[in-house]
Amino acid sequence: MDFLSSSEGQLLISVSVGLIAVGTAYYLLSSKKPKVCLDPENFKEFKLVKKTQISHNVAKFKFALPTPTSVLGLPIGQHISCRGKDSQGEVVIKPYTPTTLDSDVGHFELVIKMYPQGRMSHHFREMREGDYMSVKGPKVARAILENPSDNTKVHLIYANVTFDDILLKDELDSLAKNYLDRFKIYYVLNQPPEVWNGGVGFVSKEMIQAHCPAPASDIQILRCGPPPMNKAMAGHLDALGYSSEMQFQF
Structure with a gap:
């Protein structure tokens, strides 16, 4: 899970590693x-x-x-x-x-x-x-997906306050469409629009369970966000059984 973020948005990505050949x-x-x-x-x-x-x-x-x-x-x-x-x-x-x-x-x-x-x-x-x-530099997910010799799968949870705060949504949706078996994305908003089929509120332990692979030796968790968010995510990940070796914070 990779929280690529500012206070405007937080990204949570889990990476199932087949080959670590990124970049x-x-x-x-x-x-x-x-x-x-x-x-x-x-x-x-x-x-x-x-x-x-x-x-x-x-x-x-x-x-x-x-x-x-x-x-x-x-x-x-x-x-x-x-x-x-x-x-x-x-x-x-x-x-x-x-x-x-x-x-x-x-x-x-x-x-x-x-x-x-x-x-x-x-x-x-x-x-x-x-x-x-x-x-x-360029996003890790794109570098992974566009490398034909890399079998890594990416599961992304991307949290923001409002819909307009979602950066690069078209690009991310395009990756999800073009790499159906290797790139999954789940959006979470604190203030969602009236019609919304993503997550609502803060990223929860249940969301991580539902949208990311379970702990395993070939799983790498990447997270990035404001300190309170990183602290909360670390607590969720620890509780779900992801070891410290599986977690990396930007």
């Missing part, structure tokens, strides 16, 4: 190829070297890569996850697509429209040249 190909690069910077599982820091105001609420952010010959390492059509803090100091994670190509070396750029009440917009608005942004 290996990304890193088997020859010495002649540019160094790939993204890590699909861990956030890395990138320095803001230039901020250009394009309009009253749009700016271009240029971030330096570790070396002049480094590339970001983002496959075409995928997003990076940026982590920042809102005006209340709460952690926010939101996906963005760079405007630079992966063939561009030494830097990457984001063009961001900043909304008055946007939680991640606040972070970008406050950024100054010399500050650092935490960035993570």
Whole structure:
């Protein structure tokens, strides 16, 4: 289970491991190829070297890569996850697509429209040249599913406050449709719309039992979320018999 989250949303993913081969190909690069910077599982820091105001609420952010010959390492059509803090100091994670190509070396750029009440917009608005942004690579689930030699199955519980808070819903639904036997998703909302067939409230022990495989030696639990959520999930998982070796917290 993987809680990929901000306070806007929490993701709980259980992974039934057939082959742990996630992303290996990304890193088997020859010495002649540019160094790939993204890590699909861990956030890395990138320095803001230039901020250009394009309009009253749009700016271009240029971030330096570790070396002049480094590339970001983002496959075409995928997003990076940026982590920042809102005006209340709460952690926010939101996906963005760079405007630079992966063939561009030494830097990457984001063009961001900043909304008055946007939680991640606040972070970008406050950024100054010399500050650092935490960035993570392509989603683990997609890397697993698009690897033909990987038999891993993914069960995802994705919790949010409202329907509009669900990030990348179309992409996740597409994965569930295209990989029926390998990717299952269950949405949970605190404030669901009038017509809703997902879970309601907080992620419970019963939801985990119903939508994730039982504890076993080939099960890996990945979770990420605010501290109270992670604490609650750890309690549920312990009670259900998932050992500490089966659990990993981002």
